[in-house]
Amino acid sequence: MPIPTDAFFLDHADGLPLQVQLRRQIIAAVAAGRFRPEEKLPSTRALARHLGVARVTVAQAFAELVSTDYLSSRDRSGHYISDTVERRLEAEPLAPAAAGFDWGQRIDGRFLRAQRRDRDHDWRRFAYPFVYGQADPTLVDHAAWRDCAMRTLGRREFDAVTGDLYDADDPELVDHIARQILPRRGISAGRDEILLTMGAQNALWLVAQVLLRAGTACAIEDPCYPGLREILAARAARVLPVPVDGSGLPPDAIPPGVAVVFTTASHQCPTNSTMPLPRRKQLLARAQAQGFAVVEDDYEFEMSFAGAPSPALKAIDRAGAVIYVGSFSKSVFPGLRLGYLVADPRVIAEARALRGMMLRHPPGHMQRTLAHFLSLGHYDAQANRMRRAYARRREVMLAAMAAEGLRLASPEATGGSSFWLAAPGGVDSAELAARLKRREVLIEPGAPFFHQPAAGQDFFRLAYSSIPSEHIPEGIRRIGATLRELGG
Structure with missing residues (x-):
């Protein structure tokens, strides 16, 4: 060039x-x-x-x-x-650098300090990547997505997607979310209650900015989604961890004085345990009594392998205290970076104004392409294909783990695309992960998920969204062999 x-x-x-x-x-x-x-x-x-x-x-x-x-x-x-x-x-020797502007006097480094650093960007080069949140391209309907993209770029719709929407969202996508996606979770919402985001991470960031000031108390699950802890650390909120049990977040353990409670009720991250309906009602009753908002991250609700999933917290919330976070990252593909918030119109209006200051709106052509993907039935077909593939991988993985004597930390979990495992006594999962990398195996050690990282050394996560079924047994065999070498 x-x-x-x-x-x-x-x-x-x-x-x-x-x-x-x-x-x-x-x-x-x-x-x-x-x-x-x-x-x-x-x-x-x-x-x-x-x-x-x-x-x-x-x-x-x-x-x-x-x-x-x-x-x-x-x-x-x-x-x-x-x-x-x-x-x-x-x-040739490099010339000495001239004295430059001292940015250290202007930047306090709070975002870098909060950033998670344990992920491998080159995970594809590993033969056995048990990595969560990545896609298997063979399960994505490339031809359908390309057809939808071509429709979006056609002359009939080109004017609509090339304009600046200011703070608005694509009406076709919002309409499909309201009429087709949310009712599957039992949620009824109007247009003024829905905001499109750049994935669930962006949705959680918007919520934290709107609801929390420096020093405001909020409760999170322990262990929890590491990306949420990054957001809250950079926001300087007062974070109060609540240990989860086999049924997720226990409402009775929520401390008084919190403004917001963050939960992953359908598939607790990372244990995958599901909060039963009585506990969900108890959480909502406590929210109304104590006056705190509930932020429900309903990731991977499509991946349930034990009958129909429970209704979302938002579906049974009569007081309007729940802010619902949804995403297409797991059901379409992670690189799409499109999600949505569902909340009281006043919350959505404030979040929309904040989003407008930061990025105005997610790219219009991506919104319209996804709208076509949903309306033409490709989304449902792909979700069904993924569900079948994941169910097969889950069976293979359960058998392989049983053969190697690996112990599930949440044996009652029936959804999601990963397993939460307990390391045998005396084995540090960080050391296990380091050794396995030298054997072409990637796992996620438990430390990043816990408020106190040392509490995570006894746990690790294995995902199966990015590894084909035929590779799973050998990968699990290497994990088992490495655990035995470490004395587990």
Whole structure:
């Protein structure tokens, strides 16, 4: 790809000769990796016209760079970055960096401190990735998604998706969520009660910004979704962890004085336990009595393997205290980054205003493409296909774990796309994960899920959304063998 003329500029008020400025600018761009070997430079005529200088000025700068092997000249073709320039840069010592602006005085680092650092971005290179939240591309209906994208980019709809929606959302997608998705959870909501988000993570961030100030008390499950803890840490909220049991969050253990309670009632993260209906009613009664809001993250409600899922908290909430968080990341694909909030219109209005300040709205063409995917029946077909595949993987995994003597920490869990396991006594799951990585196996150690990381060393999570069935037995065998080596 040719280097555009806009990549060059000169300061005519600088004391340096223009030819020297141009030469130094090209050398700096090559050293920084912005200009790469074999990339073509603009013609001397075009660059001179762009910079407002004589053509001879550019020609002389290029000639000097050719003589020092930064550029190569090709007859009747032009000038290119030399294909030997990388070896030249490796041989030359770097110039000492000039003293720069002290950003340490302006940034307090609270977001970096809160950020989770245990995930592997290159998980695909591992043969046995028991990694949660990633997709198996073979289960995604690529042809259907492409057809929906082409519909969106067709002339009939192009005007609608190229405009700025300001703080609005695609009406077709909102309508389908209201009429088809939410009723499956027993939820009835109007347009003014629904807000589209950039996935569940963005939805939780919006809720935290709207409801919590620095020092405001909130209750979370322990263990819980690590991404929520990142958000709350950066918000400087006063976080009160509530240990979960085999039925999820116990309402009686919620401390007094909290403003918000965050829960994953359908599939507790990470244990996958389901909160029974009596406890859900008890939680809502306590919310009304104590005056706290309930944020329900209803991730993976589609993946239930023991009959119909229980109704959402939002479905049985009569006081309007529940804020519901939904996402298409697990049922369509994670890279889509589209989710939604359902709440009282006053909450949605405030969250919409905040979203408008930050990103206005999720990309319009993605919203409309998803609307087609839903309305044409592709979403239901794909969810059914995923459910069948996950059910098969779940069976294979249960058999393999039983054969290796692995112990489920939540044997009563019947949903989701992962298992929560207890490490044998004396085995640190972080050490287990480190050893397994050397054997092409990825697992998630328990520490990031707990308020006190040390409490998680006895647990780890194994997911099966991103690993094919035929790879599961060997991966589990390696986990079992490594556990025995560690004395478990």
